Amino acid sequence: MERLTLPPGGAAAVDEYLEYRRIVGEDDGGKLFTPEEYEEYKRKVLPMRLQNRLYVSWQSPTGMDCKLVGPETLCFCTHRYKQHKTDFETIPPQRPISLPCQVRGCPCRAYVYVPLNGTQPIRCRCKHFADQHSAAPGFVCNACSKCSGFHSCFTCACGQPAYAHDTVVETKQERLAQGKPVGQDVPYAAMGGLTGFSSLAEGYIRLDDSGIGAPSAEFLDSPVMAMDHPFLKAFQASSSSSPETLTVGTSSQVSSLRKPEEDDMAFFERRYQERSINRNKDIMKIGCSLSEVCPLANSVFGNLDPKKVSHILGYNYSIFSISFTDLRFYRFW
Structure with missing residues (x-):
């Protein structure tokens, strides 16, 4: 791998270029503005951009923003959001506000978000991928003649199918009226619906008003159940148990932790x-219970040989012999 070395002041030049690219986007046509053109562009565009920013999201039927569109988010036409008129x-x-694609020759007339299935486009009901359909209105399939338009049954993480979602373009006032976050006014191009780092998460994960929302007080105060996360159960035990119960309950947890002086092999051997x-203690308990309940159980399940486990359990073989003999004798009579 070739190592790049920047001259003195090179890092500052890289930062300035990245700032330039975030502000100008695709408006320079691939040719850098001169310093005079750059200042003129900022004087003309930035006030308009700060005042008329548009927020783009992919909304479910319940109004939740399942996906907040950013500059690099792909459209149905396979071009990015920053390549559309914003x-x-x-x-x-x-309404709705149309954001046509500005790539030469692209028939896309409005930005339409299409989700991905992992890293691949989702399929239409005609079994062809989304990128095999025309970007012109109607989204007719280019690979077959029976498809009347793109229609996918792909299920979003919110539980609703993809065809039930809509790409929504909103103004700042419209989002504020719904109580959704709008973030800070930034001069960057094609920010779409991004308002912070949490905007990169899907709607069912975000706890703001644009996502699933903050959990209710009843949910936070509800008791910990058996199906809850182990961390919640451990916290519940540590906060509600007595010191005696806590000592017994946490002994197995402490034993599962690696000691500072242990290497890998010593740790795995101790856990084994x-x-x-x-396991052998459980076997002994089962054997004692069977011998007590049914003296003839040994003829079915076999005799338990304490010699094989006595050196592990640290018990005397004679104790087990007397115990089993007494149990069978007293049960028989």
Whole structure:
């Protein structure tokens, strides 16, 4: 791998270029503005951009923003959001607001978000991928003649199918009226619905008003159940148990932790021996219970040989012999 070395002041130049690219986006046509053109561009565009920013999201039928669109988010036409028209001197009065693609030759007339299944496009009901359909209105399939338009049954993480979602373009005032976050006013191009790092998460994970929302007080105060996360159960035990119960309950947890002086092999050997001891203790308990309940159980399940486990359990073989003999004798009479 080749190592790049920057001259003195090179890092500052890289930061300035990244700032330039975030502000200008694709408006320079691939040719860098001169310093004079750059200053003129900022003087003309930035006030308009700060005042007329548009927020783009992929909403479920319940109104949750399952996906907040950013500059690099792909459209159905396979071009990114930053390659669409996102700056307006005056916001169009008609709804929905159309954001046409600015790539030459692209028939896309409005930005439409299409989800991905992992890293691949989702399939239509005609079994072809989304990128095999035309980006023109109607989204007719280019690979077959029976498809009347793209229609996918792909299920979003919110539980609703993809065809029930809509790509929504909103103004700042419209989002504030719904109680959804709008973030801070930034001069960067094609920010879409991004308002912070949490905007990168899907809607069912975000705890703000644009996502699933903050959990209720009843949910936070509800008792910990058996199906809850082990961390919750451990916290519940540590906060509600007595010191005696806490000591017994946490002994197995402490034994599962690696000691500072242990290497890998010593740790795994100790854990193996502890599991073997616990397993043999369970076997002995089952054997005692069977001998007590049914003296003839040994003829079916076989005789338990304490010699094989006495050196692990640390018990005397004679104790087990007397115990089993007495149990069978007293049960028989």
